[in-house]
Amino acid sequence: MDPRWIIPFAANLLLMTIGREVNHYLAPFSVSVMITGLMLPVAALRLTSGPSLFALVLTGLAVDAFTPTAFGATSVILATGLLALRTFRQRIVHDSFSTHLAVGLVANLIFFVVQPFLVRGVPAYETPTIMRILVDLVLSQALVAALAWWFFALQERALVLWGVNLAEESRELH
Numbered sequence: 001m002d003p004r005w006i007i008p009f010a011a012n013l014l015l016m017t018i019g020r021e022v023n024h025y026l027a028p029f030s031v032s033v034m035i036t037g038l039m040l041p042v043a044a045l046r047l048t049s050g051p052s053l054f055a056l057v058l059t060g061l062a063v064d065a066f067t068p069t070a071f072g073a074t075s076v077i078l079a080t081g082l083l084a085l086r087t088f089r090q091r092i093v094h095d096s097f098s099t100h101l102a103v104g105l106v107a108n109l110i111f112f113v114v115q116p117f118l119v120r121g122v123p124a125y126e127t128p129t130i131m132r133i134l135v136d137l138v139l140s141q142a143l144v145a146a147l148a149w150w151f152f153a154l155q156e157r158a159l160v161l162w163g164v165n166l167a168e169e170s171r172e173l174h
Contacts, residue, residue, distance in 0.1 A: 004051035005058070007158045008043045012059040015039060015151060020066065022143065030132065033140040034115065036063065037108025038147060040078060042155040044085040045094035045103065047164075056082055069115070077114060081107055101148045108144045112137055 019035045026032060039059055043052035060075025067074070085103065093099050 004047060004159070004162070004164055005055040007162055007164075008039075008047065008052065008055040008155060009058050011042075011151065011155045011158065012039045012055065013062060014154075015147070016059075016063060016066075018147070026139075031139060032136055033143050034112050034136070035108065035140060035144050035147065036074070036078075036111045037106070038104045038144055038151050040081050040085070040107045041100040041103040042152055044082045045089065045092075045100065046156065046159070049082075049086065053079060053082060077111065081110070097149065097152065100152050101145065104144055104148055105141060108140060109137075112140060 015035060015038055019033060022035075023032045039056065043055050047055075056078040057075045060078045061072065063074040064071050
């Protein structure tokens with residue numbers, strides 16, 4: 001099996017840990033963030049399909065282990081996002097930071113909208129108000145924008161250190 005999935009998966013676990021820690025410190029303020037959208041751009045735009053799909057499915061299962069969603073739901077969303085990006089990859093510049101940031105922000109927005117529909121058994125009296133949803137969304141997008149440069153650089157540098165030729169990967173994608 002191709003070991004290139006290990007770097008994105010390990011980086012995604014690190015990002016998931018950072019998100020959980022941030023949410024821990026924001027909990028007294030009844031605010032939470034979601035940064036799952038950052039997990040998609042490098043795997044979808046810089047790696048070939050096999051390793052990126054495997055890394056994202058494993059990442060989705062790890063995310064679902066800590067959230068009250070149906071097990072495998074986040075894997076399906078990440079895999080769907082990967083396949084959607086694969087169809088548009090020919091039309092976008094896939095090695096620029098601005099493209100990665102735009103994909104991360106849009107993916108995070110989609111995850112933010114879809115995630116509540118995956119949660120089961122939320123009583124009506126616990127449904128958050130529209131103001132809390134907007135605050136959570138703004139903070140989530142701001143955190144995605146703040147962490148994007150570091151996270152993308154971490155993944156790409158780790159892939160290069162692992163021996164992955166990203167230029168060759170890009171040629172295989174076309």
